Amino acid sequence: MKIIVVEDYNEMSKKAAEILIKKVQEKPNAVLGLATGSTPVGLYKELIEDNQKNGTSYKDIHTVNLDEYIGLPKEDKNSYYTFMRENLFNQLTIPEEHTNIPNGNNQDLLEECDRYEKIIDALGQVDLQILGIGSNGHIGFNEPGSSFTGQTHIIDLKESTRQANARFFESIDEVPKQAITMGIGTIMKSKEILLLASGTAKAEAIRGTIHGEVTEDLPASILQTHPNVTLIVDKEAYSLCE
Numbered sequence: 001m002k003i004i005v006v007e008d009y010n011e012m013s014k015k016a017a018e019i020l021i022k023k024v025q026e027k028p029n030a031v032l033g034l035a036t037g038s039t040p041v042g043l044y045k046e047l048i049e050d051n052q053k054n055g056t057s058y059k060d061i062h063t064v065n066l067d068e069y070i071g072l073p074k075e076d077k078n079s080y081y082t083f084m085r086e087n088l089f090n091q092l093t094i095p096e097e098h099t100n101i102p103n104g105n106n107q108d109l110l111e112e113c114d115r116y117e118k119i120i121d122a123l124g125q126v127d128l129q130i131l132g133i134g135s136n137g138h139i140g141f142n143e144p145g146s147s148f149t150g151q152t153h154i155i156d157l158k159e160s161t162r163q164a165n166a167r168f169f170e171s172i173d174e175v176p177k178q179a180i181t182m183g184i185g186t187i188m189k190s191k192e193i194l195l196l197a198s199g200t201a202k203a204e205a206i207r208g209t210i211h212g213e214v215t216e217d218l219p220a221s222i223l224q225t226h227p228n229v230t231l232i233v234d235k236e237a238y239s240l241c242e
């Protein structure tokens with residue numbers, strides 16, 4: 001596990017963009033695993049700026065997203081489908097058919113989980129998986145207690161996660177109670193993983209991820225067993241690891 005400690009959120013975003021752009025330049029048809037939430041927004045801004053300035057091409061890459069809420073219309077501003085278009089896909093001209101995100105409105109959600117896992121398998125292997133981390137150590141929407149070998153599945157969101165994400169909604173009542181998420185087993189198949197964390201709210205989770213016991217109580221701790229993981233954390237997120 002490689003750890004890069006940076007000054008702040010902006011430096012985290014710049015460093016992550018450097019790594020991702022290098023990957024895309026080395027492998028123009030790379031499969032990128034993408035994350036949502038506030039952590040990767042700065043990274044996506046850096047990618048757009050680089051694309052406009054340097055013309056880095058994303059026309060041949062494929063993307064898979066970690067998760068999607070269940071029951072939010074895809075056009076809802078808080079769906080991760082819309083989040084990805086507004087924060088990245090609309091500006092990076094990634095072909096729509098190259099982007100993949102679970103469909104939280106499929107009438108048969110179990111079939112959807114199976115369909116999505118098969119898409120990931122058909123792409124071969126995620127070359128670079130971007131992860132954020134929840135303050136309870138969740139990755140994607142794999143909450144504490146999630147199996148380390150899980151594939152894409154339906155998850156009941158912990159109240160703490162709903163509370164954390166309520167900041168994007170009018171009220172907590174509007175925050176979905178379930179989501180579809182790539183499983184930890186799915187995530188761990190990635191060739192390379194880049195986890196980003198910023199702020200003191202993530203400090204406890206980052207300490208457990210780096211120094212803690214590998215336990216399902218802290219999903220991100222499994223990353224200690226992956227051969228190619230880089231953490232980019234700002235000083236606040238790293239503050240309990242000193």
Ligand SMILES: O=P(O)(O)OC[C@H]1O[C@](O)(CO)[C@@H](O)[C@@H]1O
Pocket residue numbers: 035036037038039040066067131132133134135139140141161165
């Ligand atoms: O980056 P944020 O907004 O702190 O979210 C942290 C984590 O929570 C999620 O958004 C799920 O709630 C994850 O996708 C993300 O990695």
